[in-house]
Amino acid sequence: MTARISRWPGIELSAADLYERKVTQTRFRPDAKYAWSAGEAMSRFLAELQNGRLIARSCHKCKRILFPPRMFCEECFRPTDEWTFIHDTGTIETFSISYLDTDAKRIAEPILVGVVSLDGATPKMGMMHFFGEMTKEEIRIGMRVKAEWKPPLDRQGSVLDIRYFRPLREGER
Amino acid sequence: MTFLDRTTDGRKFRHWEGNVEADYIYTSGVAGERFFVALRDEGRMLASRCTACHLDYLPPRMFCEDCFAELTEYVEVPKAGRVAATTAAYVDRTGAKLSHPQVWAFVTFNGIRGGLVHRLLVPPNQARAGLAVRARIRPREARTGTIADIEGFEPVRS
Numbered sequence: 001m002t003a004r005i006s007r008w009p010g011i012e013l014s015a016a017d018l019y020e021r022k023v024t025q026t027r028f029r030p031d032a033k034y035a036w037s038a039g040e041a042m043s044r045f046l047a048e049l050q051n052g053r054l055i056a057r058s059c060h061k062c063k064r065i066l067f068p069p070r071m072f073c074e075e076c077f078r079p080t081d082e083w084t085f086i087h088d089t090g091t092i093e094t095f096s097i098s099y100l101d102t103d104a105k106r107i108a109e110p111i112l113v114g115v116v117s118l119d120g121a122t123p124k125m126g127m128m129h130f131f132g133e134m135t136k137e138e139i140r141i142g143m144r145v146k147a148e149w150k151p152p153l154d155r156q157g158s159v160l161d162i163r164y165f166r167p168l169r170e171g172e173r
Numbered sequence: 174m175t176f177l178d179r180t181t182d183g184r185k186f187r188h189w190e191g192n193v194e195a196d197y198i199y200t201s202g203v204a205g206e207r208f209f210v211a212l213r214d215e216g217r218m219l220a221s222r223c224t225a226c227h228l229d230y231l232p233p234r235m236f237c238e239d240c241f242a243e244l245t246e247y248v249e250v251p252k253a254g255r256v257a258a259t260t261a262a263y264v265d266r267t268g269a270k271l272s273h274p275q276v277w278a279f280v281t282f283n284g285i286r287g288g289l290v291h292r293l294l295v296p297p298n299q300a301r302a303g304l305a306v307r308a309r310i311r312p313r314e315a316r317t318g319t320i321a322d323i324e325g326f327e328p329v330r331s
Contacts, residue, residue, distance in 0.1 A: 013200065024201045025201065030193070032195055033191070034190070035190045035191075037183025037187070042187070157187065
């Protein structure tokens with residue numbers, strides 16, 4: 001250890017020493033409650049997902065449509081002004097072909113995930129989601145996609161109320 | 174609108190509640206282990222002794238606070254002590270109101286540095302500093318190696 005200290009005082013304890021109460025001890029479970037709030041903007045966003053709609057906030061100063069919505073404009077440093085609905089169609093901005101699932105377990109069939117920028121919001125603003133009804137060979141940046149919604153009764157006010165984004169079909173908008 | 178106009182209560186919005194499972198086991202340590210094992214097995218209270226400084230420590234400490242020597246010698250604490258300070262509690266550890274006020278005391282012992290905070294087994298109107306007391310130890314079968322092996326301190330009739 002050092003020239004003057006050849007051993008540290010005390011006794012090393014194993015997990016068994018603790019759990020089998022081989023040493024005197026105090027056990028305590030703190031009552032550490034918490035409430036994690038989605039906040040004003042995200043709560044409205046989640047509620048509107050249940051209605052099958054995507055909502056954004058506009059800032060009158062920089063004229064941007066902020067999505068996902070937020071109550072404060074990070075460019076202008078001022079509160080945002082209005083709620084506005086945007087479209088459930090968009091463009092693939094970036095994607096990954098993932099051989100890990102959402103629990104980081106290895107999977108044989110990859111899932112397609114990425115960021116889709118949504119029509120009606122300021123360019124490049126969008127959300128991360130799954131992509132479906134396309135193969136890993138077909139997916140590409142710039143692809144036009146549309147949200148595939150769960151049936152209304154299955155929606156829970158969650159981002160998973162959209163199952164995935166699928167290719168925009170001919171004549172669809 | 175400023176931030177101050179907004180609600181500060183997150184529960185008014187979509188929220189998720191939980192409880193942090195931050196359980197812990199706190200071991201007594203080397204000197205504490207000696208104290209609690211002697212209390213549990215023999216019903217005795219021990220202090221650690223620094224022979225160089227002529228000091229005894231209660232609760233026992235592993236090192237002398239004055240000369241930093243490692244302490245390995247233990248001596249029995251005298252049976253009788255004295256109340257150094259008292260207080261009455263009207264709520265329990267969780268903040269719940271108690272039906273009767275509980276009397277607590279810091280008890281010191283002649284010639285020993287330190288002392289113990291514990292229940293004082295007298296009615297609130299009889300609690301006072303200077304009271305001569307001794308520990309009431311629970312019966313062997315009820316002792317578990319915690320400070321609750323001492324039921325409290327009761328007055329000594331002199």
